[in-house]
Amino acid sequence: MTVSKSRRWRAGAWGGVLLTALVAAACGGGSGSSGGTGQETVVKVGLVVSLTGNGSSNAEPVIQGANAALDAINSGHLAGSNIKIEFVQVDDATDPKTAQQVCTQLVTQDQVVAIVGSENTPSRAACETAVQPQGLPSFAGNGTGGNVCYSNMFFFGLAPNQQVAPLVDFLTKQQGLKKYYILASDYAPPKGSVAVADKQVPADGGTIIAETYEPLNTTQFSSDVAKIAAAQPDVVLSGLVGNDQIPFHKQLGDDPRTKNLKVASFQMNEAVAKAVGPESVGIYVADDYITGDGSAANKAWIAALQKKYGAKAQPSFFAAETYDAAMYMAAAMKKAGGTDAAKVIGAATGVSIDTERGHVVVKPSSHGYATLAAHIGQVNKDFGIDQISVTPPVDPVVQCPS
């Protein structure tokens, strides 16, 4: 009796281990609406967002950016004088399997004409298995490792070279930081970024004294802090992603051995800086958008977002990238004279838009990746990001798998 009881709970506990691993992948359904009258043609566009799971912390600004673009497109007839766009928003649960399901649903059931999304690389790839066979255009409001290419997809985030090379240039040449300690998530996009740093650091005259990776969802970084303390680099370059950054920067900043080190990050944004707290102050960042950019276009964009969302507005790069992705889609539709998939894809490499980030264009030679300027900034004591400088637009370096 005792033995069988013990076996039973043991089996249950193993189930517990497995199920907890699945908790983060808990699926969530999407919702959409239809309707609309008048002479305008209402077309549906799929909006794929990671509302749940590890990517959920970015969901709110992504949704805000997409809907701000939607308002601008529909009120300004930017997709064509007779086209009104409507989003069908779905949740990929930061999970490739869910992504494939919801994207299949978008294509078959909702009959969308295009996809706008901000997903991580595995989910985006899974979504593509549903979207690409239909030949629908897809506009990604984020970057990737610069090593995936799709004939139907356009990227409005940075390829690694567009972000990393300017950041390393800034750190090494302008700040005189020569010895790098690199720590990144064991995940394709940050690894692509680190690969660029591997070349750029020696090219600028610096050295990489250590390079380590941590799995996604790591919360305990004491081993890394100890290694960094022993290495005593000039600068710690972090390629950790999502919420993993929070415990790392807290633990690094609290340790007396490492609290005064210079830190730079590929992924830091205002929301993460705020969650990290005082330990985030002074971290250098490079991105394709910085909220504190003083340009008139950016100020107007932020004002519009704040008008729509009030105190909850999050004008971060997540919002900016997704906004640009949706705006670019509209420009391509207008040029194509409709929503025919092949025509929109063809038109997309020929248009350009001017947005809060400046001039955004996808050049024909760039495999769907946008040419973008890099913004260098630093976390200030209010956990915002002050812009230090903006580089001229940098063409993406893309290596398509053969």
Added chain:
Amino acid sequence: MSFLIDLVVESSVLLLVVLGLGIILGLMDVINLAQSGFMAVGVYASLVAAQHGFNFWLAVAIGTTTAGLLGLLSEWLIIRRLYTRPLDTLLATWGISLVLVQVITILFGHGPQSFNEPFTSAVSVLGVQYPAYRLVMVAAAVAALLVLFAVVRFTRWGLVARMVMANEPLARGLGINTVRVRQVTFLVGSLLAGLAGALLGPILGVSPYYATALVAPGFLAVLLAGRTLAGLTLASIVLAVTTTVFSRYFNPVYATAVTVAVAVVLLRLFPEGLTRWRRA
């Protein structure tokens, strides 16, 4: 030397997470998948209290109490009805966890929250400067362990709990209110989850999917532990030390896999739990 303190701190963090899981499983045969949910409730409640001007420690107490009360409520509403079907509680507690996470998401949004430690100073331990707040984890884990040990060992409640654990039908036959024992156990487990959640918040960073990454090794530890507090402690130390040493000297990416492998081997050697050999 600071590495040694790291090992102690990491073991304490795991022990804090595991204590609540361990006593609920040990006394109730309930695999509490809502543990991370209750930890999240603990940390968000503390956060709200801290934002309303409460002192950090008072905020932690409020977070702990909130998680405990929610635990009591879920025991009364749901878990109690499933005592004859222990494996179904797996699904029920998972469901509770999903509901808690979604409610937190609705109330606070998906984004990470800011929750800062009450002090960022460092203290000198064994000749090295170490962040003081991390040492609070050690103190909390040791204190929780000692209190639990004292209650189980020296009080009437502990005696009753041990009796229910050893032979529930007999205990019920002797007039012990086993339902009340289970209720109190779930309350204590939830309180411990809330305490762990609130205390770990400033170290881990707070978001709705709080602590899910920590609860998986927590289940492994419970699995290894058998049903004794000593086993829980030993299992936490073994797993935390394995992960930390492997991350430090080899590759952090494979540390989780190695930890699971170590757990599997140990389970083969000590199928009834790590401390079982002493009784053989």
